Amino acid sequence: MSWTRRRLETITTWVVVVGWVVFYAIALATADQLPGPQAAVTDLVVPPLLWVLAVRSVLRHWRSGSGSRMSTMDAPQRLLAVAAAALPERRRAWGRAMTAELAEVQGRSARWRFALSCVRAMVGLPPAGGWPVLALVAGAVVASVVTAGPAVGGAVPGLRVFAVAFTGLVGAMVVLAVARSRRPRLPVPAPTVLVTAAVAASITATVVFLRREPTAAQYLPPAAAVYLAAVLAGCLWLALAPPRSLNTNRLAPHLGAGAAVVFAACFLLSNRLELTQPPLPVVLVLAPVFVLTPLAVFFLPAFTAATAGRSFRSGLHAAIWTVAATMPLTYALWLPEALHRHAIDGRTLDGDLVAPAAVNLADALVFTLGIFPALGLPLAVIGAALGARRAAPDNPS
Amino acid sequence: MTRTRRPSAQTTAVVLALAEQPTAWRYGYELCRQLGLEPGSLYPILVRLADRGLLETAWDTDVPAGRPPRHLYRLTGSGRALVTELAAAPAVATAARRPDPKVRWQGA
Numbered sequence: 001m002s003w004t005r006r007r008l009e010t011i012t013t014w015v016v017v018v019g020w021v022v023f024y025a026i027a028l029a030t031a032d033q034l035p036g037p038q039a040a041v042t043d044l045v046v047p048p049l050l051w052v053l054a055v056r057s058v059l060r061h062w063r064s065g066s067g068s069r070m071s072t073m074d075a076p077q078r079l080l081a082v083a084a085a086a087l088p089e090r091r092r093a094w095g096r097a098m099t100a101e102l103a104e105v106q107g108r109s110a111r112w113r114f115a116l117s118c119v120r121a122m123v124g125l126p127p128a129g130g131w132p133v134l135a136l137v138a139g140a141v142v143a144s145v146v147t148a149g150p151a152v153g154g155a156v157p158g159l160r161v162f163a164v165a166f167t168g169l170v171g172a173m174v175v176l177a178v179a180r181s182r183r184p185r186l187p188v189p190a191p192t193v194l195v196t197a198a199v200a201a202s203i204t205a206t207v208v209f210l211r212r213e214p215t216a217a218q219y220l221p222p223a224a225a226v227y228l229a230a231v232l233a234g235c236l237w238l239a240l241a242p243p244r245s246l247n248t249n250r251l252a253p254h255l256g257a258g259a260a261v262v263f264a265a266c267f268l269l270s271n272r273l274e275l276t277q278p279p280l281p282v283v284l285v286l287a288p289v290f291v292l293t294p295l296a297v298f299f300l301p302a303f304t305a306a307t308a309g310r311s312f313r314s315g316l317h318a319a320i321w322t323v324a325a326t327m328p329l330t331y332a333l334w335l336p337e338a339l340h341r342h343a344i345d346g347r348t349l350d351g352d353l354v355a356p357a358a359v360n361l362a363d364a365l366v367f368t369l370g371i372f373p374a375l376g377l378p379l380a381v382i383g384a385a386l387g388a389r390r391a392a393p394d395n396p397s
Numbered sequence: 398m399t400r401t402r403r404p405s406a407q408t409t410a411v412v413l414a415l416a417e418q419p420t421a422w423r424y425g426y427e428l429c430r431q432l433g434l435e436p437g438s439l440y441p442i443l444v445r446l447a448d449r450g451l452l453e454t455a456w457d458t459d460v461p462a463g464r465p466p467r468h469l470y471r472l473t474g475s476g477r478a479l480v481t482e483l484a485a486a487p488a489v490a491t492a493a494r495r496p497d498p499k500v501r502w503q504g505a
């Protein structure tokens with residue numbers, strides 16, 4: 001292990017640990033109820049441990065792949081390579097052309113000037129539909145953002161910030177898509193439809209929930225509303241316009257979407273069973289299933305994709321798809337299920353608390369949009385690393 | 398193709414530079430140095446010319462080991478027709494006056 005690599009891994013470990021401790025301290029400081037000592041220790045140890053393992057896996061594979069290629073380049077070359085990689089497919093050849101010409105340029109300052117000038121050219125390349133079309137689309141997006149707040153805020157006051165943020169983010173994605181490509185691509189129809197439908201269902205469920213429980217708006221402060229908008233817009237972006245780097249393995253999206261459906265089914269089943277009094281044998285059989293399913297849902301798709309694709313990158317694609325499909329699907333199910341449960345026994349969906357139904361909005365946000373990415377994503381990344389190692393023990397990439 | 402307006406002075410300079418040896422393939426960096434243009438100005442011009450079918454491109458794979466293939470450019474038939482059109486226009490001589498090639502991009 002080289003000194004540079006060891007140093008990078010040590011720094012990464014410390015950044016993750018310190019970052020998590022600070023985040024957890026803030027969470028405790030703002031929490032209504034403090035966790036018990038055992039739960040606090042678990043919270044302080046498990047998430048950072050998963051993240052350290054996941055981030056170190058990513059670093060190891062990155063340095064053995066594109067990272068090692070980048071390490072042989074000088075700074076202008078790296079800058080140009082990154083800019084060229086961000087170009088849309090139809091302009092990719094021009095990025096390669098500029099990168100190749102840089103190899104002919106001698107002298108540090110001349111190379112910097114050449115690279116910076118090329119980056120400027122790449123940024124200013126004419127968009128796919130031409131500048132007038134892009135300006136028209138951008139104008140429509142701005143108009144939508146301006147009108148979304150008052151329009152949605154009038155009907156559902158608690159959703160004003162969410163509406164503005166979501167419209168703005170989706171609008172920015174549309175502008176970017178119009179600039180980069182002439183027509184939308186739907187590379188994997190079934191997972192795309194699932195994630196898109198889950199995002200639409202999430203928004204619908206939030207609207208219905210806030211209409212039925214207007215006091216729930218207190219659990220959707222501006223920061224949470226923007227986060228919800230960012231997560232849903234991000235899932236939509238992954239489904240409808242995934243970047244090329246996340247579109248190289250056809251199995252990964254299907255595995256991720258399948259895992260999300262399994263998790264949703266398990267979630268529904270556990271909720272419904274909790275309301276009944278199932279016989280003891282059924283409880284004994286299902287208990288380990290309910291405990292292991294969440295772990296398997298995040299771990300297995302990434303592990304399988306990495307093994308089948310014989311690469312860490314394939315596993316990483318499956319990991320991202322799994323999280324992106326599971327979050328909106330579970331969130332969309334959580335809110336109606338919570339209303340159903342509350343109407344029966346007045347408890348929150350997890351059954352722990354007799355509380356107003358509105359509290360379920362906070363639970364849904366924390367569990368699906370907080371815990372899934374915080375714990376599920378690193379678990380999936382570790383699965384990808386183990387799958388890649390199993391497929392090719394001598395080749396980490 | 399119907400042209401609705403005159404190309405810019407820089408575009409004209411690029412087209413005329415390419416027209417000096419119409420059958421020869423040229424490199425982007427070579428054109429930068431010849432015309433004293435920054436790549437940030439030259440490449441968008443080449444992209445537009447190629448988009449309009451005035452320029453054809455190819456990859457030069459005959460490069461030293463370890464170096465990537467270089468992009469090559471030359472005018473198409475339509476591009477050469479544009480040159481004829483530009484040459485016939487009296488304003489072109491001024492517009493296409495070349496800057497001093499030694500001003501910039503002397504690195505290689």
